[in-house]
Amino acid sequence: MITPENRIKQEDYANLTDYSLKRPEGAKQFYAFVTFTDMSTCMWDYIFTRDRFCAHMLVLEKFGDCLNYVHSISIHEA
Numbered sequence: 001m002i003t004p005e006n007r008i009k010q011e012d013y014a015n016l017t018d019y020s021l022k023r024p025e026g027a028k029q030f031y032a033f034v035t036f037t038d039m040s041t042c043m044w045d046y047i048f049t050r051d052r053f054c055a056h057m058l059v060l061e062k063f064g065d066c067l068n069y070v071h072s073i074s075i076h077e078a
Contacts, residue, residue, distance in 0.1 A: 017045040029078040030055040
């Protein structure tokens with residue numbers, strides 16, 4: 001159960017999702033949580049690709065400029 005003390009504080013959370021995207025035929029949908037060394041979190045949803053490996057590569061490309069500060073990457077299939 002998520003209680004108020006366990007929720008991500010709004011100032012420590014960012015959402016980079018473009019909700020206007022549509023899923024291409026045959027593609028799977030993924031979303032990713034990227035946590036940085038300061039324990040802030042960024043969510044990126046609507047990642048459309050054929051498999052988890054490609055989704056991971058897209059996340060690495062998206063956050064390539066700040067990889068020195070990435071603590072963890074968690075990718076999930078929607």
